[in-house]
Every structure is written in C-alpha cells, then in structure tokens.
Amino acid sequence: MPLSYDKNKVRILLLEGISPTARAVLKSAGYTNIEEYPKALAGNDLIEKLAGVRVLGIRSTTQLSKDALESADKLMVVGCFCIGTNQVDLGMALTCGIPVFNAPFANTRSVAELAISSIIALMRRTPEKNLALHRGIWTKSAKGSREVRGKTLGIVGYGNIGTQLSVLAEHLGMNVYYYDIEKKLPLGNTRPISTFHELLQISDVVSLHVPETSGTKNMIGAKEIALMKPGACLINYSRGKVVDIEALAEALKSGHLAGAAIDVFPKEPKSKDEEFVSPLRGLDNALLSPHVGGSTEEAQEAIGIEVADKIVRYIDNGSTTGAVNFPHVALPQHPGAYRILNIHKNIPGVLGQLNAVFAEAKANVAGQFLQTNTEIGYVVTDIAGVGDPEIFRAALKTIPGSIRTRILH
Ligand code: NAI
Secondary structure, eight states, rough: OSSSSOGGGSOOOEEOOOOOOHHHHHHHHHHOOOOEOOOOOHHHHHHHTTTTHHHHHSSSSSBOOHHHHHHTTTTOOOEEEESTTTTOOOHHHTTTTTOEEETTTTTTHHHHHHHHHHHHHHHHHHHHHHHHHHHTTOOOOOOOOOOSSTTTEEEEEEEEHHHHHHHHHHHTTTTTEEESOOOOOOTTEEESSSSSHHHHOSSSSSOOOOOTTTTTTTTTTTHHHHHHOEEEEEESSSGGGBOOOOHHHHHHTTTSSSEEEEEEEOSSSSOOOOOOOHHHTTTTTEOOOSOTTOOHHHHHHHHHHHHHHHHHHHHHHOOOOTTTOOOOOOOOOOOSSSEEEEEEESSSHHHHHHHHHHHHOOOOOEEEEEESSEEEEEEEEEEEEEEOOHHHHHHHHTSSSSSEEEEOO
C-alpha cells in the first residue's frame, strides 16, 4: 500500500556527518530526498534549515531547543544518531507530537572490547612499560606482570555492557562476579554477589558499568579503594562522577592499586582546544583515554542502521518502539486496511470522539492500539470499508486536544 504522500517528497535532513549506513537504510526504504551536512547547525541557521523538513537526524552537538522545535512545523520525527538525547528538548518534542529515537546499545560491544584490552594491559603493566621505553628505559622484568586466566573480575552494573564483558572475560578464563542493585540473570558461569563491598574485596580487577545517578556518585572513594586487594586494578568506562578521582590518584601513587584504566572523567574538555586537567595526569600506571569507550567505526555504522530503521518503521508503519519520549506502540502490518495515527493530549474523551468519527462514516475498525503517558496519547486505528480515509482528516483535527494526524494508505 502506498503512503498518503510520495516518499520522495519526505524531506530528510541529516546533520553532523551521520554514518552513510543511515542514508542506505532510508534509501532502501524509498526515502531519497536526503540532505546531509558534515557539521552541526545552531541558532537561525538551524531554524532556517528546518523549514519543510519532516525527518531530522542529529548527533550530540546540535541543540534542538524549544524554539527550534516550535519553528519546525513540518517535523514529524527526530533521530539522535548517538546514545544520549540531552541535546533535545524532549518535553517540547512530546508536546509537538514528535517522537525522538536514539541507539542506546549500538556501542555496547565496543566498550566491552576496550575493557578487555585494558584488563590485560593493566595486569601485564604494559602502560608503564610503554612509557618507560618512550623515555629510553628498558624495564624487562616479569615482576607484577600477571596473566588474566584464573583471576577474578568484579563487574559493577550487570547491564548491557557488564553482561557483554562477562561473556568475553569468561572466554579468557577469568572467574567473573557481578554486583547490581537489580536482580539480573547471570550469563554463563558468572555469579552475582550480594554486597558491593564483598565484590571489591574478592576482585583482582573491578570494572564499573553503572549509570550516573545519585546512588553511583563517588561510589568508588578512598573507603572503597581501601577494601580492594593490594595490587588490584580498577576500570571506569562508565561515567566520570562514579569515581572520586583524587582518591584514585592517591591509591595509584601509593601503589595500593597496581593500575587503573579510565575513559571518563568528572570534568572533561568540551573540545580539543580545551586542556585536559586531572590528578591522574603524569601517573604511569593510569591508562587514560578521552571518552572513546564506545567510539568505533563499527559502532557508528550500527548506530546509523539502528536509528534509521526506527525512523523508517515510524514513518511507514507508525511503530514507536524505542522512542525516548513517546508511548511505545509496536504495530503489526496492516494489509487491506488504512492506518490512521493520531497524537493527542492525554485528556479524557478523545478516544470516544475519535471513534465517533469512524462510526459515523460506517467504517470498519479492523484494529486499534492505544498507549498514553502523562502528557499525550497515541492511538493507531486500522480502518477498512471506506473509500478514501482522507475524509477523516478534517474531522479528527477538530477534536479538542488533537495534536496531529497521519494517514497511511
Ligand atoms: P545499562 O543501563 O544497560 O546497565 C547499567 C546497570 O547498572 C543496570 O543493570 C543497573 O541496574 C545497574 N546499576 C544502577 N545503579 C547501580 C548501583 N548503584 N550499583 C550497582 N549496579 C547499579 O547501561 P549500559 O548500557 O551497560 O552502560 C553502562 C554505563 O556505561 C553507563 O553509564 C553509560 O553511560 C556508560 N557508557 C560509556 C561509554 C563510553 O564511551 N565510555 C559508551 C557507552 C556507555
């Protein structure tokens, strides 16, 4: 069934050098009217560019403010081709009836792989050996250099990354334990530990994979480090504020911790023009990276595919599964029926009025799907037995609280 509009007329704007995989997915779904920019746009430049745009793809730099969203009267869907969505005024997008999609898991494997590489590097003390050689010092010695096989890895936060890491670490012969505040199904031979402190005490390497919350802020401080085995290693590829960086620097200087691999910092430079300042600078047993745990070409490609797929499913079918600000509706195909998608304010009586419109036209409602959140309702109705569903458009617009209606036919 064709859409109620020509797919080639759907204007798509992709900013910030989004992976070509996104274009490929959109094109193969029939959406060819795609304009791409390598950089972010801001202020009036963004507002002007948004005129007539129905699909917007951004990464983390473009700030999609209330003003920008309000001015984009044709905008139907936003894809954040990244993990975070703080750059979008999600509340305003919701009020405008615009679902926002992202790719929360596409870089999971990249982080887990880098953590594995760091576990081995720290246990072998190669960061220090590397720096010594750069200074002309030949430190050929086995002292303090250990295999990972048979050692204990303690994972804090057994979510997407924590579970992937556990699978990879087990393949290296590590004994893996995890601590999580939620009950999680252990994979392979990995075992849960009931207290965080116990995990710290038994682990040769502790790897942090928790979100930034009030409960995780400084969850590794001087007290927790003291509980860790002498000579243990710490990995933080989660969020900078999870570790008290001063306390970590002290433990690395004193040698209580043999090494640490840190990718995220409480204070990170906004660009390469800003200096990186940290008490970890100059410590040879600190393996530092500039928040690149999830930054690989594969992750960028996967993000392009995942977000573009979600956009296509929303425009073609109405499915909102995975939207960060919108009620989730997973929809079947609708052969032989027109699909009418209505987004409305979540106020009493809208559904009744909507169905009254269909009843009056003697339309056969073949299926109806409704999801609401505190602010909006999203109702999808499959209609058969009417000649032209466009007859409903004007009537649905007059229902108080109706924000927008789309018709797929
Ligand atoms: P996730 O949400 O799948 O897993 C987080 C887990 O931590 C959940 O199982 C949750 O129950 C658990 N948790 C929450 N509070 C806890 C606490 N106080 N103690 C123990 N467990 C707790 O998240 P995902 O995708 O695994 O990401 C983990 C972290 O990695 C996030 O902070 C994310 O921002 C970060 N990340 C960093 C990247 C980088 O480039 N360095 C790239 C991707 C993610």
